[in-house]
Amino acid sequence: MPILSAPSHPLSDDEVSRIRNDFPLLSTELNGRPLVYLDSGATSQNPVSVMEAEQEYYEQRNAAVHRGAHSLAVEATDAYENARTLVASFIGASPEEIVFTSNATEALNLVAYSLSNASLGLGGEAARPYALGPGDSIVVTEMEHHANLIPWQELAARTGATLRFIPVDDDGALRLEEAASVIDGSTRLLAFTHASNVLGTINPVAELVSLARKVGALTVLDACQSVPHLPVNVADLDVDFVAFSGHKMLGPTGIGALYGRSKHLHAMPPFLTGGSMITTVTLERAEYLPPPARFEAGTQRISQAVALGSAVNYLAETGMDRIEEWERILGERLVSGLEAIEGIRVLGPRAGQPRIGLAAFDVDGVHAHDVGQYLDSRGIAVRVGHHCAQPLHRRLGLTASTRASTYLYNTTDEVDAFLAAVAEVRSFFGASA
Amino acid sequence: MSSELESLYQQIILDHAKRRVGQGPTDPSSGADSLATGESHQLNPICGDEVTLRVWLEDSRIERVAWQGAGCAISMASASVLTELVSGSTRDEMMEQLDRFRELMRSRGTVEPDEEVLGDAAAFAGVSRFPARVKCAMLAWVALEEAVLAANR
Ligand SMILES: Cc1ncc(COP(=O)(O)O)c(C=O)c1O
Numbered sequence: 377m378p379i380l381s382a383p384s385h386p387l388s389d390d391e392v393s394r395i396r397n398d399f400p401l402l403s404t405e406l407n408g409r410p411l412v413y414l415d416s417g418a419t420s421q422n423p424v425s426v427m428e429a430e431q432e433y434y435e436q437r438n439a440a441v442h443r444g445a446h447s448l449a450v451e452a453t454d455a456y457e458n459a460r461t462l463v464a465s466f467i468g469a470s471p472e473e474i475v476f477t478s479n480a481t482e483a484l485n486l487v488a489y490s491l492s493n494a495s496l497g498l499g500g501e502a503a504r505p506y507a508l509g510p511g512d513s514i515v516v517t518e519m520e521h522h523a524n525l526i527p528w529q530e531l532a533a534r535t536g537a538t539l540r541f542i543p544v545d546d547d548g549a550l551r552l553e554e555a556a557s558v559i560d561g562s563t564r565l566l567a568f569t570h571a572s573n574v575l576g577t578i579n580p581v582a583e584l585v586s587l588a589r590k591v592g593a594l595t596v597l598d599a600c601q602s603v604p605h606l607p608v609n610v611a612d613l614d615v616d617f618v619a620f621s622g623h624k625m626l627g628p629t630g631i632g633a634l635y636g637r638s639k640h641l642h643a644m645p646p647f648l649t650g651g652s653m654i655t656t657v658t659l660e661r662a663e664y665l666p667p668p669a670r671f672e673a674g675t676q677r678i679s680q681a682v683a684l685g686s687a688v689n690y691l692a693e694t695g696m697d698r699i700e701e702w703e704r705i706l707g708e709r710l711v712s713g714l715e716a717i718e719g720i721r722v723l724g725p726r727a728g729q730p731r732i733g734l735a736a737f738d739v740d741g742v743h744a745h746d747v748g749q750y751l752d753s754r755g756i757a758v759r760v761g762h763h764c765a766q767p768l769h770r771r772l773g774l775t776a777s778t779r780a781s782t783y784l785y786n787t788t789d790e791v792d793a794f795l796a797a798v799a800e801v802r803s804f805f806g807a808s809a
Numbered sequence: 810m811s812s813e814l815e816s817l818y819q820q821i822i823l824d825h826a827k828r829r830v831g832q833g834p835t836d837p838s839s840g841a842d843s844l845a846t847g848e849s850h851q852l853n854p855i856c857g858d859e860v861t862l863r864v865w866l867e868d869s870r871i872e873r874v875a876w877q878g879a880g881c882a883i884s885m886a887s888a889s890v891l892t893e894l895v896s897g898s899t900r901d902e903m904m905e906q907l908d909r910f911r912e913l914m915r916s917r918g919t920v921e922p923d924e925e926v927l928g929d930a931a932a933f934a935g936v937s938r939f940p941a942r943v944k945c946a947m948l949a950w951v952a953l954e955e956a957v958l959a960a961n962r
Contacts, residue, residue: 742882
């Protein structure tokens, strides 16, 4: 299955309404109203082709991969490895650099635990440069999702390294002038999000990577909100590790991926251990396979990987630059519409500034939970709460916000229906006037 | 407007969410020294709603309730309604009110509220049909139960 090429004309409401036919859930109802699904930042819906790919795998190829002499096992292995190739080419990596995980959270933990194991002296000579200890620092930003914060807190606690933070300003932009002093000679690793799941900002990867390079620090990119929505090429970004989740990019739950630069994956010790990742095992010790197998212990998520391969095909056929542009239009419409409603404070960049198709906001006098409930009664699904970013909300003086997030299947009419409903919220709760 | 939504956000609830009866300082010194007192802090980690609630008891009668919190209309109104309802109740009456309220919340809309026991808290009946919101309505009640236990220690 080669990746097909996409048309070059921009996406439009007409084409999006045809795309929507591929997503059965989008034509269902929510509380007696046509569903307006604006929660793809949390999880996206699946096209029929993805669900069929998973079903077809079970109907025709299901077997344990990399094991067994029968032809079914060969077919299953081919399907699994083909999915790896598709995912790799989708982000400009080579297949050996893609490790399948259950989600981005596991991918980030994999890196953290592997470095932790290296710090314990595991992995021999090759792994020694990956050891951290007292006097070293790990740098993250104040805007991280808990998945790209807590694994580093834990790694710091296990190794004695200190955790440092690049602050954000009141609009939620990273303070790059401060980043240059937070990242210093002690810094061994810099982990940051490509696009914020709360602010919608797209971080300046090149600047941050160059600060890290200067001091020889590893770079870890949380690409959960970028790989599904923009063209991402790991070679261009020049980062060492990239984590993302399949369920946010038209795939099923239970599958995600870690990209790791080949030389690092070759040198790093495993995180999970067991079957399928070894060469020779004695009662006392084991030798490990090269990556990516070294990092895929036990029976893998085969059908989910196959379905993710199909999702990646769907996205590539639609065209990532077209998706990016369509979501830029939707995001701009969201933000300028929200800013025009009295009592609404949009988090992150103002209208006209770059952002992905996502906007979190505070409604003066109405708690996010109540905003979400009101929108739900109008058939509109959004996310409420801290969106797994408590420190960022605290920094912005909030405990919770409401977030609308778009994808390739959302129309401008849906954005308008959402804005019209938001405009009614304060009067319903008696917060206006 | 959907009637489901209005069954959730009864006018009584919207009013109490703003009036916030009992909202105020919860330090022990804000009540008379002779009274037994206890406090509880409850957090709903899913949405971040928080309530700190203190009770003062004379023998086994609830003399006063004070609370501070941040959260949605349901959780704030529930703390307010509860303050009005249980102030002056005996410990046993309060436990009866709590049991009835909890039963109502767990009923998924199948139990008719007993207005005699629950007073304005009967207005929360609609919440039971929104399982995701039951925790919001229960937050202050759970704090009350713990605070009363703490006061009797
Ligand atoms: C920016 C970001 N990072 C990490 C995650 C974690 O993804 P998952 O829960 O799929 O591991 C998410 C999704 O919630 C996210 O938006």
